[in-house]
Amino acid sequence: MNFQAVKSIYMFEMNRWKRTVLQSIISPVISTSLYFVVFGAAIGSRIETVGGVSYGAFIVPGLIMLTLLQQSVSAAAFGIYFPKFTGTIYELLSAPVSFFEIVLGYVGAGATKSIILGVIILATAALFVDLRIAHPFWMIAFLLLTAFTFSLIGFIIGIWADNFEKLQLVPLLVITPLVFLGGSFYSIDMLPPFWQNVTLFNPVLYLISGFRWSFFEVSDVSLVWSVAAILFFLVAALSVVWWIFKTGYQLKS
Template identity: 65%
Template sequence: MNIHAIKAIYLFEMARTARTLMQSIASPVLSTSLYFIVFGSAIGSKMVEIDGIDYGAFIVPGLIMLSLLSESISNSAFGIHMPRFTGAIYEILAAPISALEIVIGFVGAAATKSVILGIIILATARLFVDFSIEHPFWMLAFLILTSVTFSLFGFIVGIWADGFEKLQIIPMMVITPLTFLGGTFYSINMLPPFWQTVTLFNPVVYLVSGFRWAFYESSDVSVGISIAMILIFMTLCLTAIYWIFRTGYKLKV
């Protein structure tokens, strides 16, 4: 294992966060704060509790997951796309570093940024609503697993994208709508039976539900199923990345 190469990629990507602090950290935190103000305070004060949980506190896990998914994909996608755009990817591929080490460096940095962002949003939420965390270990485990999994997915998106505009297609046009429809602001048990069944085909439901269980022991689906869904998606992403490096898809052309 080439630790020096992994460290070089990791530190370079982390340094890029410092250079783009407003975009990487401040913007997501500000956007999430506005959600807390509008939904948690304004609308939440007019709503009854959901599953015995104050509405403002109920949406905390969903809003963290909303930012986490988008930022994990965006950070990882941009991180690997830039070397492709500048041609530096050929130097990386020619260096004495394996595909695994490249992935660890880029994905590790993106996942670290997302975990830091999630913790900052969690601390920010305390300024607006009062909430508890029943299972801190599992909360952190869901936070890390989700960050790593969607950073892997973002790595795939960054290689697939032919231009900067395509980097935003998946986070904005796919992930964000799925998150809004995945129980971020409501429990899927509030939906009619037909739409409850339809919603179960949305993978984000399992992420939000599992994460919310870690806070309040309240979930729409089994926690075991939520963890299994994350691990299955992570396995699919790892398989796709293995195929990309094996075939050189958009890397060696």
């Protein structure tokens, strides 16, 4: 493997992100604080506990997952779209760099950015509520797998998109609604039976539920199903990326 090539792509993306790092950090911190003011104070005053966990603490995994999914997709999508937009993608494709190394550099950078933001939000949340992490290993595993998997999905979106509007189409119209409707700020046990069954078809529910279990040992679905869901996402995303480079979809034209 050409580690120098992977490092070059990775560092280029990280250096580009560092130029707006203050904006990238301040924005999620403010957003997290607002969520705690709105949900924690307004709704938390009416709902004291959920599954034996204070409501303020209960929403923390959902907040982290919301940012993780959005930022992973957006960072990786823009990272690969920008070379397409400027035409430098052809220089990269003609260089002695394998497809695997290209994906590893861009996806690794996207995942790193989202993980940093996730850790910042976790630290910010700790200022508002008392947090405990019952299973640190599983928490880190879900954090890393989710960041890497959805960075792969963002990479796919960046290849597919042919304008800047499409880059935001999936994060805004698909991922964000799925997160909000996937039990990020409530337990599906609070829903009527019909809507509980409907919510079970939301794949993001399984990611949030597994991540929340790692904190409080409270979940809406089995941990086995949560692990199976994230692995399914990972395999599906890897398969699509392999197909893109095999066929040259949106790369050779």
